[in-house]
Amino acid sequence: MDTDIVWRPSEAWIAAANLTRFAAAQGFGGASYDVLHRWSTSQPGAFWSAVWDFCGVIGDKGSVSYVPAADGGMLGGQWFPEARLNFAENLLRGADAEPAIIESDEAGISRRTTRGGLRAEVARVAAGLRAAGVVAGDRVAGILPNRIEALVALLATAALGATWSSCSPDFGAVAILDRLGQIAPRVLIATPRYCYGGKEHDISGRIGELAAQMPGLTDVVLIGGEAPVGGARAHRWEDFGDAGAPLSFTRVPFAQPLYVLYTSGTTGKPKAIVHSTGGVLLQHLKEHQLHGDVKPGDTVSWYTNTAWMMYHWVISALACNASVVLTDGAAIPRTADGLDVGLLWRVAAEAGVTHFGISPKFLLTVAEAGYRPSERVDLSKLLSVLSAGAPVAPDQFDWLYDAVKADMMFASISGGTEIIGCFMIGNPTLPVRRGQLTCKALGHAVDVLDERHASVIGRKGDLVCTEPFPSMPLTFWGEGGDKRYHDTYFAQRPGIWTHGDLAEQTIHGSAIIYGRTDTTLKPGGVRIGTAEIYATVESFHEVEDCLVFGAPVSGDEEIVLCLKPIEGGSISAELAGRIRKAIREAASPRHVPHRIHAIAAVPYTLNGKRVEGAARATMLGEVVKNRDSLSNPEALEIFRSLSRDSAL
Incomplete structure (x- = not known):
């Protein structure tokens, strides 16, 4: 008996999984996951083309899925070189009356919007950006909390084929300038005030300071207040754009820059990582639908801010015809009665969350407080809990299945900003093992290498990826970006992506992450x-x-x-x-x-x-x-x- 197993999917669960249908459609019905994974990495063009079709990507795929690099290496290949698609068009699919967004804050659920309502707002703001001169390839930046307005701004930017980048409003002026200042945005969308920990914070002076130091900035759109904007044109959010504008989408090449995300920056100025439109969309659709088993009508949440890659990850669930919960403020706010560890659980129950994403630190705090979600709120719709950001301790697996729900899929996932997704991930057809990440993600040739650069099982080594994949960065923004990108991930092992995690792969195909190799x-x-x-x-x-x-x-x-x-x-x-x-x-x-x-x-x-x-x-x-x-x-x-x- 395998005593490490804490949950095993039923035959009915496996039969109903998107992953099972996908495998059968590719001729792998009844085959092991290992066989499917090996196919996905040995035939990358066929695999990612199948993901496009299975997930119903809106756009023109073209006749070519992958052109390998001339040297056969990880860098220099082309994904879907003939394709044309628009990221926002894929996220804004669905009938007008279908739910799209549930917004919550420290007081609970605050707003809801349908897909029709979301489309109307995106059309209005896109018209405003278009009037400001934004075209495909321009950058639009946000300093915004995780509320509906931030998502509207992102989707409006993407609808035009432009590039979005955002910071959380609690970042200091230097931290924001170190990030957004690198990309010279044409338009800045910001809030002069935000709430956190039960307090309102005024950052209007910070907005003015930043606007004055961003060359090329022509327009600043302010949400919920006023702020100096230097020589740029100032707009109020509620007046920006045209409320009656039709919604249109500019379809762009697969490799068109969609996002610029940033590393933590503790060893120098944050690296500005450029991600492609098609790479982000395919990676997230694969992870949500095949590994997360997200289906139409589901509701997905992840506690995050607008600066973290998990924000960009969770909103992509809209492309699965699922609803998304956006959460602003503290995850565990302090009240007159002490820490409120039940807030996110109450929101999950009221919103009918099916996929609940959070950090190990949050789970630890809840457990130490003696709070048992299953006894306090109705989690009958919950199908999966996911965790990222740090390794999940083995005893936390036990707590989840004891205190949250006995029959659900727990997925400890691991990847990074640089791939805007996961190398190790959950799987609705495989058992969950205590302290382990369930499997290697489809389409990623993940391995663990020792100091000889040899693959090892049951021993610690460096987490690597040996074959190319669509969500690899296009480059690092700025002068010498290609070289800085290469030096970061390929200098240690030429031709092999070295991720920077100390890991161990098990005989089951699962993995254990022990932390970053730089620590x-x-x-x-x-x-x-x-x-x-x-x-x-x-x-x-x-x-x-x-x-x-x-x-x-x-x-x-x-x-x-x-x-x-x-x-x-x-x-x-x-x-x-x-x-x-x-x-x-x-x-x-x-x-x-x-x-x-x-x-x-x-x-x-x-x-x-x-x-x-x-x-x-x-x-x-x-x-x-x-x-x-x-x-x-x-x-x-x-x-x-x-x-x-x-x-x-």
Whole structure:
């Protein structure tokens, strides 16, 4: 008996899955998933052409699906070179009366709109952008919260064949300029005020400062307030465009730039990653329909902001004729009665969410609060929970099936901004194994290589991809973009995409992610992933948050573990001893931290990821190159005073 399995799909579940129908349509009915996956990577043109047809892409596919690079490598090939399509046209399909968007905030569900209502708003704003001179290839930027207006602006931009890029309004002026300033937008759409944590924040001065520093900016559209706009033309959102304008779509080549997304930027200016129209659409349709089993009438949510790739991922569910939940504000707002860990669960119940996306940190906080969603709200429509952003600890799998729902598909997924999708993902036809990512994504030749560049199973190595796929970046924006792109992913192994994750593939075809390789610990020269340490520490209720990194010592490296106690608590030598013992038993003696420090706060990026490297650099007296990419740069100061003498 396989004791790692926490859920197994029923025969009826498998029979009804989109993936089952897709496999049968390609002649693989009854074959194993491994066979289907091998076909998808060995015949990439045929596979992605089949995805286009199965998912009903609107547009002209052309007669050629893939032209390989002259050298047969990953770079230089052409996907669907004759195709013409429009991203917004695909997302705005469906009957007028069908539901499209459910908007929520810290008070719960605030607005709903139908597909007809969404189309009308997109047509109005597209007319405004057209009048402002926006054409295919221009950039439109947003500084917006995750509400309906941001989605309308994005789709209106895409309807014209232009390129969209966005930041969350809680980013500082330098962080926004480091991102949007790179791409010289023609139009900026921004909100001078936003709400978070029960408070209204006025950023009108920030908007004016940014507008003055964006050369080529001709128009600024303001939502919900006024702000200085420098020499640009100012517009009010409600007056922008033509309310009676017809909706039209400019069909563009497959490789037309659709989005510019940004890396976290903690090692320098954020890399501006350019993604193609066709690559984004095909990648997301494949992931939603085949791996997520999203069907018409479903409702998909993911707690995110407009700067994270998961925002762009979740809205693509509209192309599956599903509804999408947009959530603004804090996921767990603080109220007079304490933290409200039930907010998103109540929204999911009221909205009838079928696919619920969230982070491991959120799930941990809910579990530690003793909140059991299955006992508090009606989750009868829930089919799947998905998690990304960090590894999911094995005991979180148990909690989900015990406290959320026993019969559902849980998918721990892993990919990145650079592929705007997943390398490892869920699968409605395979069992879910505790602590593991279910399978390699179709169309991705994923492998784990050791220091010899040999494929290994059951051992840790670098997560790589060895064959091209449509959602690879077009380039990095700006001078020398192609070289910077190549140096980031292909310099370590020529011709092979090295993703930057420390991973292990299992005999079942599943995988375990141990963390980023740039934060991999190497005590005694042995590579250790941080995920195993985080998973153990997070089981201690006395610890609110933690950070682990390596520090040089006598030609070797020692593990430094920093602990933030719960409010009103402290980190004692006795607690440190219990944590060391638990890490030794759960992982290995090599994982046991040499130093444990109590800290007041853990530094995070603007996208909510721990910043081990910046903390390590600060402790060693080195310069942190881009503090503006951090949401709480002041948290770094405590690390300046950490020493071996002060450790527990």
